[in-house]
Amino acid sequence: MESEKSRNGANHFENVACPFCGILCDDLEIGPSNDGLKVLKNGCVKSVAGFERPLSEPKPQIDGKDVSLDEAIAAAARLIKNSRLPIFGGLGTDVDGIRAAIALAEKGGGILDHALSEGQYRNFKVLQSSGWVLTTLTEARNRADLFIIAGSDLHKLHPRFFERVVCNEASMFSDNPPKRTVVFLGEALDQSALKGNRIGEVVTIPVKGDRIAEILDAMRAMNKGATVSGDTIAGLPRADIEDLLARCKAASYGVILWAPPSLTFPNADLTVQAISEFVKEINLTSRFAGLSLGGNDGATSAGAVCSWQSGFPLRVSFATGEADYDPVRYSADRLLAAKEADMLLWLSSFSPDLKEPETDVPTIFLAAPGIKPSRQPKVYIPVGTPGLDHSGTMVRVDNVVSLPLKKLRQSTLPRAADVLEKIEAAL
Ligand code: SF4
Structure with a gap:
């Protein structure tokens, strides 16, 4: 339920679903504060850090220099096109974002792996066997x-x-x-x-x-x-x-x-x-x-959507044009360490703290503002956070419900899904 608008344009929301960990509590109350949003009820240390993050809207960059979104998208598409084996990693996003990442990996002939897959696979191996x-x-x-x-x-x-x-x-x-x-x-x-x-x-x-x-x-x-x-x-x-x-x-x-x-x-x-x-x-x-439990940074949504779209959980390769699954071979960490992959797209729309694997290959970052990559990315496109900067849907950690996320503030940050779709169209 929403009440009237505040001075700075932010609304007062009740029954807000929180995307900042896998259990997706759906009872938060959030209102405006002088410089953004304030968690008024049913928050926790993580949700306060997420919802009360000040709005920052940096420009996209190529090699550290500000460019337009269209230029950044074109550069990202070129990198993927010229890559022999790109990795689409991180995957901290909502259902629409992971759908778009899968479509891009399919067209770009790359491999999909979530930042928290290593933990997820402790479960998947048992479920499968x-x-x-x-x-x-x-x-x-x-x-x-x-x-x-x-x-x-x-x-x-x-x-x-x-x-x-x-x-x-x-x-x-x-x-x-x-x-x-x-x-x-x-x-x-x-x-x-x-x-x-x-x-x-x-x-x-x-x-x-x-x-x-x-x-x-x-x-x-x-x-x-x-x-x-x-x-x-x-x-x-x-x-x-x-x-x-x-x-x-x-x-x-x-x-x-x-x-x-x-x-x-x-x-x-x-x-x-x-x-x-x-x-x-x-x-x-x-x-x-x-x-x-677990499933933070969209890990449950990523695993669920990848399973229903490709027939496999994460660690799927589209390098041959068809979905190929191998939970060991297609680990992003392993592929980068073995220098089998030659490009990394890192997607982290919930937290600026989701750390990318160590690598010296060219990187594209689609990430929440404030992310601090270990090395300067070739292309950086700041994206909005689902449930904060735009609406969305996420799968809860117990895999039985998908929860709708609200847009809570006015922001020019694009949805990761929209950016990924545009990159795909430019390939
Ligand atoms: S971070 Fe997790 S525990 Fe905290 S409010 Fe959000 S969903 Fe609930």
């Missing part, structure tokens, strides 16, 4: 009585996650919802957001990230009735793990959460697999599900 049982943010919020946070600092990635999904006092299905048990499986995970009447017991099991899978595998074996020997499991007292299994069995709706970007140790996909297999096992006797 053995499958999983996942729930949604809404289901977890309304039904779960046991949350197990596996090795992921959710509060840092999603500052309002606990407030919205774990600490909520009301439930859709009960006037008197039971208290919740929250288990932190990992070291030094931020518990400061656990507040309020819904929170019952908080249990900390300080296991190293790369040993979480041992706990899940041991609990799966014990649940099957197998003998698991030893006084310790993953370096922790066996009694602690038996207690955790008992809590899982007793739960009426348990959820194990993880965020793939937090699982940064080698072979972390095996931890995601251990979580997924435990969930399948415990589901035979009680109700349980996994819930993967």
